[in-house]
Amino acid sequence: MKLSTRGRYGTRLLLDLALHGRDGPVQLKDIAHREQISLQYVQHLVTPLIAAGMVRSTRGARGGVWLAKSPQEIKLSEAVGVLEGSIAPAECIDDPKTCPRSDFCVTRDIWGELKEAMDGVLGSTTLQDLVERQKRKQRPVEVMYYI
Amino acid sequence: MKLSTRGRYGTRLLLDLALHGRDGPVQLKDIAHREQISLQYVQHLVTPLIAAGMVRSTRGARGGVWLAKSPQEIKLSEAVGVLEGSIAPAECIDDPKTCPRSDFCVTRDIWGELKEAMDGVLGSTTLQDLVERQKRKQRPVEVMYYI
DNA sequence: TACTTTGTTGAGTATATTAGTCAACAAGGA
DNA sequence: TCCTTGTTGACTAATATACTCAACAAAGTA
Numbered sequence: 001m002k003l004s005t006r007g008r009y010g011t012r013l014l015l016d017l018a019l020h021g022r023d024g025p026v027q028l029k030d031i032a033h034r035e036q037i038s039l040q041y042v043q044h045l046v047t048p049l050i051a052a053g054m055v056r057s058t059r060g061a062r063g064g065v066w067l068a069k070s071p072q073e074i075k076l077s078e079a080v081g082v083l084e085g086s087i088a089p090a091e092c093i094d095d096p097k098t099c100p101r102s103d104f105c106v107t108r109d110i111w112g113e114l115k116e117a118m119d120g121v122l123g124s125t126t127l128q129d130l131v132e133r134q135k136r137k138q139r140p141v142e143v144m145y146y147i
Numbered sequence: 148m149k150l151s152t153r154g155r156y157g158t159r160l161l162l163d164l165a166l167h168g169r170d171g172p173v174q175l176k177d178i179a180h181r182e183q184i185s186l187q188y189v190q191h192l193v194t195p196l197i198a199a200g201m202v203r204s205t206r207g208a209r210g211g212v213w214l215a216k217s218p219q220e221i222k223l224s225e226a227v228g229v230l231e232g233s234i235a236p237a238e239c240i241d242d243p244k245t246c247p248r249s250d251f252c253v254t255r256d257i258w259g260e261l262k263e264a265m266d267g268v269l270g271s272t273t274l275q276d277l278v279e280r281q282k283r284k285q286r287p288v289e290v291m292y293y294i
Numbered sequence: 295t296a297c298t299t300t301g302t303t304g305a306g307t308a309t310a311t312t313a314g315t316c317a318a319c320a321a322g323g324a
Numbered sequence: 325t326c327c328t329t330g331t332t333g334a335c336t337a338a339t340a341t342a343c344t345c346a347a348c349a350a351a352g353t354a
Contacts, residue, residue: 001150001265003236003258005342011254028301036248040344043301050302060351061299076257087148090155101183106280107158110223110272111150117264118148125257133253152313175330188314190330197331207322208328 007084009037010045014079017055018071018127019134025057025064045083052082071127080122087122088115154231156184157192161226164202165218165274166281172204172211192230199229218274227269234269235262 016031028046032039046065049055054074057065067074080087088094090111096102163178175193179186193212196202201221204212214221227234235241237258243249 001148001154001231001234001236002238003148004340007148008237008254008258011257012252015254025300027299038343041342043303044343047302057301058351059299059301059349060353062352063300063350065301084148089148089150091149104281104284105159106277106284107155107162109280110158110268110277111155113268113272114265117268118261121257121260121264125260130253130257133256134251137251137253151311185314187316190332191314194331204330205322206320206328206330207324209323210321210329212330 001089003080003084005041006045007080009035009041010049010083011076011079013037013042013045014049014054014067014074014127015130015134017065017067018074018131021066025062025066027064031065048082049079052078054079054082067127071131074127075123076125076127076130077119077122079127087118088112148236150227150231152188153192154227156182156188157196157230158223158226160184160189160192161196161201161214161221161274162277162281164212164214165221165278168213172209172213174211178212195229196226199225201225201229214274218278221274222270223272223274223277224266224269226274234265235259 012035013031016035017026020026020030020034028042029039031037032042035042037045046055046057050057050065053068055065056068057063086094088111090108092099092102092105092108093112093115099105099108102108159182160178163182164173167173167177167181175189176186178184179189182189184192193202193204197204197212200215202212203215204210233241235258237255239246239249239252239255240259240262246252246255249255
C-alpha cells in the first residue's frame with residue numbers, strides 16, 4: 001500500500017510551488033535543490049502536472065513553472081490522482097469487470113471503503129492547507145503562544 | 148497504492164474459513180477451489196496467518212486449517228497487517244528516521260492521516276462483519292423485502 | 295543573429311517487488 | 325505401512341519503480 005515516489009515527491013513539488021511561486025516562475029533546478037530531488041527526476045515529475053493543466057511553464061532563460069490555480073483550489077486528491085493514477089487499493093474498484101467476483105465479493109466492498117476513506121482525506125485537503133501547516137511548523141515557538 | 152494479492156487473497160481466505168470452518172478443519176484445496184486461487188499459492192498465503200496465530204492447522208488425512216479465534220474477534224486490520232505488512236503509504240510513517248525531512252515535512256503528516264483513515268476502516272471491520280455482509284449479498288431478493 | 299538558458303520528451307536501465315511454480319519434506323490418519 | 329494433507333524453501337517470469345542519459349525545442353539576452 002505504498003505511495004510511489006511520484007506521488008510523494010510530486011506533492012512536495014506542488015507544495016514547493018505554492019510556497020515559492022509568488023513572484024514569477026520557479027526554476028526546476030531550484031525545486032530540485034530545495035526538495036533534494038535530482039533535476040532530471042523533477043523534470044519528469046512536472047510533466048504530468050503540466051499535461052493535466054495543474055502547472056504552467058515557460059521555457060528559456062528566466063523560465064520556470066508555476067501553479068495554474070491558487071493553492072486553495074488545488075485538492076490533494078487531484079494532485080495524487082495525476083501523479084499516481086487511481087488510489088483504489090484494488091483494480092476491481094475502478095473497473096468491476098477485471099474480476100468475475102465483483103458482483104458478490106464482500107472484500108471488494110471493503111477495498112472500496114478504503115478508497116473512500118482515503119478520498120475523504122485527500123479530497124478535503126488543499127495545497128493551501130499544506131502551506132498553512134508548513135508555516136505553523138516553521139514557527140513552532142510563536143505558534144505556541146496562540147494555543 | 149494497490150494492495151497486493153497477498154492481502155486481497157489472504158483476506159478472502161480468512162473469510163472462506165469464517166464461512167466454511169464451522170465443522171472441522173477446512174482443506175486448503177477446498178479453499179483454493181472456492182476462491183479460485185492455486186493450491187500452491189493458498190499454501191503460501193496461509194503460512195503467515197498460522198505463524199501469527201490467527202489460523203490453526205493439522206496435517207495428514209482429514210487435516211486442514213481453521214480460525215484460531217471467532218470471526219468477531221478478528222479485525223481486518225490484523226489480517227491485512229499480517230498479510231501485507233504495514234499499510235503506511237510511506238516508509239517515514241512507520242520509521243521517521245528513513246527520511247531526514249520527517250521532522251518538518253507536512254506532506255508526511257498527510258500520509259499519516261491517510262494511514263489513520265485506512266486504519267479506521269480496517270480496525271472497525273471484523274471477519275464477522277464480512278460474513279454478515281456476504282449473507283446479505285447472497286440473498287438479495289429476500290433482503291429487498293426488509294428494506 | 296548567435297548564444298545561452300531553461301523546459302520537453304523519449305529511450306534506456308538497474309533494482310526490487312510481485313505473483314506465483316516446483317519440489318522435497320513432515321506429520322497425522324486409516 | 326501407505327496415503328493424505330500441510331510446511332518449507334528455492335526458484336523464476338513478469339512487471340513496476342526510480343531513476344539517468346541524451347537529444348531537442350523554445351524563449352530570453354547580448
